[in-house]
Amino acid sequence: MTTDIRFDTYYRYDAITQFLHNWPEKYPDLCRLSSIGKSYQDRDIWLLTITNFDTGPDTEKPAFWIDGNIHSVELSASSAALYLINHLLTHYGSDERVTHALDSRVFYIVPRLNPDGAEWALADDPIYIRSTTRPFPRTDQLDGLIRRDSDGDGRVLQMRIKDPNGAFKPHPEHPRLMILRQPDDLPGGDYYRLLPEGKIQNYDGVTIKLAPRKQGLDMNRNFPVEWTPEQVTGGDYPASEPEIRSAVDFIVKHPNITGAITFHTFSGVHLRPPTKGPESVLPTRDLRTYKTIGRKATELTGYAAISVHEDFAYDPKSYIKGTFDDWMYEHRGVYAWTTEIWSPQQQADLKDYHYIDWMREHSAEDDLKIIRWFEENAPEGYVDWYEYDHPQLGKVELGGWHDIYSWSNPPHKLLEKEIAPLAEFALYQCLISPRLELHSVDVTSNGDTHRIRLVVENTGWLPTNVTEQALNMKIAQPVEVDLELPEGARLLMGELKTFGGQLAGRDHRSALTIWSADVTDNRLKVEWVVAAPSGTTVNLTAQHDRAGVVRTSVVLGNH
Template sequence: MDVRFDRFYRFAEFSEILQWYAATYPEILSIESIGKSFEGRDIWVLTATNIKTGAAADKPAYWIDGNIHASELAATTASLYFINTLVTQYGKRDDITRCLDTRAYYICPRMNPDGAEWAMRDSPKIVRSSTRPYPFDEEPVDGLDIEDIDGDGRILSMRIPDANGNWKCHPDNPRLMIAREPTEYGGQYYRMLPEGSLRDYDGYTVKVNKDKAGLDLNRNFPAGWRQEFEQLGAGPYPTSEPEVRAVVQFICDHTNITGGTTFHTWSGVLLRPSGTTPDDDMPAEDLWEYKRQGEKGTAITGYPAISTYHEFRYHPKEVITGTFNWIYDHLGLYEWTVEIWCPMREAGITNYKYIDWFRSHPVEDDVKMLAWADRELSGQGYVDWYKFDHPQLGPVEIGGWNKLLAFRNPPPHLLEKEVAKFPDLLIHQALISPKIEIYDLKSERVAEGTFRLTLVVQNTGYLPSYVSKRAKSRGQSRGVIAEITLPTGAALVSGDVRDNMGELEGRAYKPTLMSFWTDPCPTADRAVTEWVVAAKVGEKVAITVRHDKAGVSRGTVILK
């Protein structure tokens, strides 16, 4: 199958692609539906690991999802591109081979298949997220419905001459609409409306209708959930929506998940928690580690790594929650939100504030954006104004920014280049996970028919077995469990059949060699336990070592 990364796929073809990958690379990929969307579409998850080196459940795993917001289609492309990178580069790239041999991925490329399908219709319908009517299942009786009024497959803007309008043509480029100066008077001005149709128009006033489908699935996660009056689109209760409930259930059932990345668009940034509280409320060690990961992420992708709370709030008096808040705050896993694509950066605009820029920016930025769109998008990113006889408004002009093409996602010819930035980041994030291994397992005869078994385990991963200080404080893992299985007729003289060896540190959270703080336990990545067994010479004893996050290791010892 010719899978391309310069286009978006509707659900039927998208599903066929995933099934093809799983059928073509069965030694690495498997596929399952973890639930159904509101409209009954499968929510697909692919598991990626080398099954010859062990089951995914026995390895530390990393979660990836995308396209929770309806029109953020590049998030699906990023996931597909990563899947393709894994299967085509396994055995060729050492890091990918090691990753799939020792770790696993759970990849949900399209968490919101209904909304994505609406966005890709021949006449697109753009909603924030789910297509379920909320909070009310009724059509508006008046107002403007945003839609493709002229049937050309685009949703643009409408401009109407109005002496009291807020907008005017740029003096050097009349195609471009810019804000009228506060005290300006006597020119040609326009009132700007979204493209759409009006219900019960009185000839004077226009209000833009909210989407009947008013849910935001990213606000439906348990951590920091708030009612509609505080957080729009959050749903009637946490995980009320089938898409969110399926993902939450899957992640909770797969305790080997050690971190995650959720793909969104657009801003060209790497967002870290928290969305609701300042950095001072985060355990210091976790904040330091988040900043280290962010620096690495920036080096790989070129995207700035920033705090959601401090640098990405939609309004200074409001806070937002999402997948990232729940995965870190409740589960203590390092989770990142990748906002794919930044047209402003492509246009040469630098040092801008990620959210504030949308409220206000210099006219020079508009000029740069228009020049970029003309150069890169062949006149499709910013559409010249054309006349249209509107059924309710009469003569209007339609044109302006084609936001779905230029802003919401990378344009098709730039799509693959953009999503190619992320595989190395996802490999790094998986490989820093904790990894439990048996360091030594030996037997010693202490008397006739009696043997002492010594087990040494170690964490060969970078992160500690408990992953983060947040997870440790939340009791999200119970430590390294060593379990002994004796041959028939043998007896355990001392030691526990199931022994909790505690948590193991990794290489994170360590001071530098120049620090005046001495590492109090340089071997905190190791633990030792012993058993005494009564058995016959030559018999085999099996040992299983497991950790909720750090995987499973097995060994046998012959009694000598």
């Protein structure tokens, strides 16, 4: 059964699996499906490799990594990855940027890195957890209020309970909207406690606490960078989770990966490392390049590109460890981004707010702007309060934010508009990668003695090492050139294997043309003198882990 993919809905695992199997059938020369491993609940973690296989295997081309939905409820992250796949496959041959990208480069796309958690979020009786469904750090459920659909309508909303000591009150002009009570609001008002919809395990009839999540692990704290056990949500040890181990293993075995985006929600920003300190700790060149890429990201998507540490820290005194983008930049030496899709604040046109601080504290006016935006554009995002006879709490009201399709993800009908520009950002980043290409190969012969000259060059914008960090971490291998001589041929000068260092890109050319020094530091010239009968064919290979492989051959002799 083949149905076209749509971007006004959120798909469950089986549907995504079906699309991922259909694409290689429809586009056999452009994509191949593989499973990089199994999730905790034994689901395949699918990876689609997209390139023009007629121009060479994926492993011999520079690649770009995309993943999504490591966090369970961040479903639009999968949508963004699926949108990119569909865009690339349907635009190859008609869009010259897509065509060039797939002819010269590769995308590795994992639309749903955490299939188990997303499946719970999309279930008829949804369960919203942070990431993996594996219980952690305990296997039992501790007591308290557990966030679940209580009245059987399939929605997990909010619960409001009249209470003279509640911290919330209806907005005076817009009573369906709940806002924080002011510090000096006098007793006796119309006050409520606002809690997640759910039931209380072992309710004592008086006290309500939130039950700690039985699934308390955050897989975006499980990457092998800065990992420490005291950040309890990070798992048992670095890459202890099968989903993360599968991704880490694939990435390490594919040194051709030159950059990455991990899709998350929400906030409408592109986040860049480092998490652990101010951005000034980055090598200057890398920081400049990161900012250049970020400016383009903003131009293409409207999302600001910001530093995690400076602009997105939950607590400036302690930093988050074990995240994907930090691991990719620090240990793999590539420019990696965490793109947080969607922002109700931006939709409602709020200006000059700080991403994280705003969550803690903001004006009732901001809330009013946001609810009015929803009422006009996606009214299903906010539900009118309705009475509900709670089995433990008696008469309460359910309603308020239907969070998963209002804040955590775009409302269905706005999904496509939100994720489409992200494909352009991914394409841009893929196109700027280093790329090794043949410049020329020449032979000068004198009888049976031949001088061979091979010139290869980096035609990409980034240098072959991609970052300074890759050099600091000693993971960027030099360009390697191999001469393969057939029997009867003898090397008189040169080396069978030559290491050529790193080749520059165009990334740090000065825009001020009076300073122009557009030297050929992107080129490598290798020469040999070979004794062989005329007509002998020799094979030449130039390769760089990150920039791809060039294969050529030359026939010796004057002819």
